Amino acid sequence: MDAKVVVVGSLNMDLVARAQRLPRGGETLAGDSFFTVPGGKGANQAVAVARLGASVAMVGNVGDDAYGQQLRQALEVEGVDCQGVGECPGVSSGVALIVVDAASENAIVIIPGGNGLLTPESVQRFDALLQGSEVIICQLEVPIETVAWTLARGHALGKTVILNPAPATGPLPAEWYPHIDYLIPNESEAEALTGLPVTDQASAQAAAERLRALGAGKVIVTLGPQGALYVDGQGARHFPATPVQSLDTTAAGDTFVGGFAAHLANGFPINDAIVFGQRAAAISVTRAGAQPSIPYLAELAP
Template sequence: MQAKVVVVGSLNMDLVTRAERLPRAGETLAGKSFSTVPGGKGANQAVAAARLGAHVAMVGCVGEDAYGEQLRAALVDEQIDCEAVTAVAGVSSGVALIVVDASSQNAIVIVAGGNGRLTPEVMVGFDSKLAEADVIICQLEVPMDTVAHTLKRGRELGKIVILNPAPVIGPLPAGWFPLIDYVIPNESEATALTGVSVDSLASAEAAASKLLEAGASKVIITLGALGSLFADGQSFQHFPAPKVQAVDTTAAGDTFVGGFAAALARGQSESQAIGFGQIAAALSVTRAGAQPSIPTLNDVQSFHQP
C-alpha cells in the first residue's frame, strides 16, 4: 500500500499530569492524575493523518527502551508504515513532560532523546519513502539540518510540503520558504516567527503578511477557538472554529495538520482541507490526551455543529 502522507519528525512518550493550575517558578503543586500517552508532534500528526483517511509512513528515531517499543507499537496499531522508525542504541526515547490545568491549557517540557538522532544521513537511507509521498510533513522537534534536507528533497521530488514550525524560538532560515507549500504555525509560533503579538484576527493578518514578505508561499495560522487564518499573498480568509466544549487542547494543532494533509492527499481543495482539519481539531479538544484524543474520519464526517 503506497504511503500518500509521509511524516518526518518526532516520537515522544507524553508524561501527563493534571492539576488545578500550572505551577509558578519554584512551586510544588499537588496533581490530580498521571498517565503515560504516546505523543510527539511527528507521531501525533502521523496518527491524525492515518485516522483521518490517509495512507501514512513515519520517519523518525526512538531509543532502544520500553518507551521506544511502545511508541512504535502505537503507530503500527494505526496501520502506519514504520519501516523508517529506527531504534537507536545508547539513547533514551524522546519524552514530553506535560501539565494540564483546569481550564485545559498546558505547559510542556520536551527531552529530545532519540529524536536528535534523526540525521540527514538517516534520511538518505529512507529517501524512497519521500519519493512515495503525495504530501510531506515536517516539524521542528528533530535536528534543523534534517528538516532542511527533507524540505529540499520534497521540493526536488515535486511533493506538497508542509512545515509546522513547532517548537520555534525565532525566524526560520530564509532559504526554507521557497521549499515549503504551507507554513502552519499557531498563535505563539507565529509571534515567535514574526515578532507580531498574535491575539486577534487583525494581528494574525499582520503576522501572516510578515511571513509572506519573508518568502512564504501560503500561511495558515491556527488560532484555537477563533479558528484559523489562511493567507496566500492575494487575500486573507478566516475559517471560524466549530463550537465545542474543550477538555484538553493537547495535540489539537497536530490534529489540524494531519487532517489538513490527509484531505489534500485525497485531492480536496485548500478550503475543504482547512475546514476538514478544523473539525478534526475541534473534536480532539473534547477528549483528553494526545493521540487518544485524535478523531477518526467517521467522527469528522458525522460531526454536526451544536
C-alpha cells in the same frame, strides 16, 4: 503501496499530570491524575493522517527502551508504515513532561532522546518513501539540519511540503521559506517567527503576510477558539472555529495538520481541507491526551 503522506519528525512518550493550576517556580503542587500516552508532534500528525483517511509513513527515531517499543507499536496499530522509524542504541526515547491545568492550558518540557539523533542521512535512507508520497510534513522537534534537508528534498521532488513550525523559538532560516508550500503556525509560533504580536485576525494576517513575503507559499495561522486564518497570493480568508467545551488542547494543532494533510493528499480543495482539519481538531480538544484524543474519519461523517 506508496504512502500518500510522509511525516518526518518526533516520537515522544507523554507523561501527563493534571492539576488545578500550573506550578510556579520552586512550588510543589498536589495533582489530580497522571497517565502516560504516546505523543510527539511527528507521531501525532502521522496518527492523525492515518485515522483521518490517508495512507502515511513515519520517519523518525526512538530509543532502545520500553517507551520506544510502545511508541512504534502505537503507530503500527493505526496502520502507519514504520519502516523509517529507527532505534538508537544506548539512548532514551523522546519524553514530554506535560502539566495540564483545570482550564486546559498546558506547560511542556521535552527531552529529545532519539529524536535528537535523526540526521539528514537517516532520512535520506528512506528517500523512496519521499519519492512515492504526495505530501511531506515536518515540525521542529528534530535537528534543524534534518528539517532543512527534508524541506529542500521535498521541494526538489515537487511534493506538497508542509511545515508546522513547532516549537518555534525565533525566525526560521531564510533559505527554508521557498521550500515550504504550507506554513502552519499557531499564534505564539507566528509571533516567534515574525516578531509581530498575534492576538486576533488582523494581527494574524499581518504576520502571515510577513511570512509570505519571506517566501512561504501559503500560510495558515491557527487561532484556537478564534478559528484559522488562511493567506495566499489572493488575500486572506478566515475560517471560524467550531464551538466546543475544551478539556485538553494537547495535540489539537497536530490533529489539524494531520487532517488538513490527509484531505489534501486525497485531492480535496484547500478550503475543504482547512474545514476538515478544524472539525477534527474540535473533537480532539474535548478529550484528554495526545494520540487518544485524535478522532477517526467515521466520527467526522456529515
